[in-house]
Amino acid sequence: xxxxxxxxxxxxxxxxxxxxxxxxxxxxxxxxxxxxxxxxxxxxxxxxxxxxxxxxxxxxxxxxxxxxxxxxxxxxxxxxxxxxxxxxxxxxxxxxxxxxxxxxxxxxxxxxxxxxxxxxxxxxxxxxxxxxxxxxxxxxxxxxxxxxxxxxxxxxxxxxxxxxxxxxxxxxxxxxxxxxxxxxxxxxxxxxx
Ligand code: SF4
Numbered sequence: 001x002x003x004x005x006x007x008x009x010x011x012x013x014x015x016x017x018x019x020x021x022x023x024x025x026x027x028x029x030x031x032x033x034x035x036x037x038x039x040x041x042x043x044x045x046x047x048x049x050x051x052x053x054x055x056x057x058x059x060x061x062x063x064x065x066x067x068x069x070x071x072x073x074x075x076x077x078x079x080x081x082x083x084x085x086x087x088x089x090x091x092x093x094x095x096x097x098x099x100x101x102x103x104x105x106x107x108x109x110x111x112x113x114x115x116x117x118x119x120x121x122x123x124x125x126x127x128x129x130x131x132x133x134x135x136x137x138x139x140x141x142x143x144x145x146x147x148x149x150x151x152x153x154x155x156x157x158x159x160x161x162x163x164x165x166x167x168x169x170x171x172x173x174x175x176x177x178x179x180x181x182x183x184x185x186x187x188x189x190x191x192x193x
Contacts, residue, residue, distance in 0.1 A: 001027035004141060005062075005105070007098035007112040009034055010046045011053040012156035012163050016148040017113050018059065026109070026141070030059055033097040035066035036075065036090050037168040049162045064101045067093070071169075080171050087121050090169065091128045099136040111141040118146050119167065 004021060006028040008014045014030060021028050032050060037043040047063070054061040070093060078086040091114055102110045110133050115125040126142045133140035156163055166176035 001025060002109065003107055004028050004109040004111060005031050005098065005102040005107040007031045007033065007095060007110070007114065008050060009094075009113050009168070010164065011049040012152055012161050013113040013116045014050065014053070015155050016145050016152045017111065017116060017143070018057075020143065020145060020148070021111065021141070028059065028111070029062060029105075029107070030054055031062045031064055031098045031101050033064035033066055033094050033101070034168065035068045035071045036094065038170050038173070042164065042168075045162055046164060053159075053161065062101055062105070064097050067097070075169070080175070083171075083175075084121055084124060086171065088124050088128060091121075091125050092132065095129050095132050099132045099138060102138055103136045108139060109141050110138045111143070113145075116145045116149060116152065117167075118149055122146065 001022075002025055004026040006014070006017060006021065008017075008030045018028055018030075030050070032047060034043070034046070037046060051061060053059075071090070074093060075086055075089045078089055080086075091112075094114070095112060098112065099110060110129070112125065112129055114120060115122045122144070126140075129140045129142065153163075165180075166173045
């Protein structure tokens with residue numbers, strides 16, 4: 001098996017990447033560094049679920065440094081209007097730390113679960129990973145796991161995993177709430193027409 005460091009945003013999003021990477025002959029070690037997740041309770045809840053799943057599945061978990069002040073300084077000021085730019089900066093902050101860990105721990109390959117969800121910016125995320133991995137002398141392992149997102153949803157429900165309904169930051173919590181309200185309105189309108 002080829003060792004690989006897999007940056008993970010949460011347990012449910014790790015299910016399918018770990019399964020596919022193992023099928024390909026990789027042995028993933030998970031790296032957690034997500035200073036974007038707000039509020040603190042939510043951050044701890046996602047981390048606790050990942051710890052539990054890693055323990056039960058026999059996957060090594062590295063809990064890396066999390067620079068909350070850097071997130072507020074480099075990501076938050078981009079704000080709600082420029083969503084893709086904000087997410088790009090957010091990916092970069094987290095993946096830079098994961099690349100530092102990979103280099104320090106002697107990994108040659110790195111991947112991330114960040115683009116598993118179809119709600120994420122797939123191309124942007126991969127471009128950020130490619131650039132940072134190159135700067136650290138690492139090989140980025142980039143795969144499209146989005147077709148397995150429904151399977152990840154199904155399996156995580158089956159396993160009784162905690163599943164969040166927003167990406168992580170306070171902007172995404174508000175954006176997800178608005179999206180849900182819009183969908184509710186559309187369904188109501190369709191029902192009455
Ligand atoms: S929506 Fe997600 S990826 Fe984008 S800035 Fe917020 S936490 Fe980061």
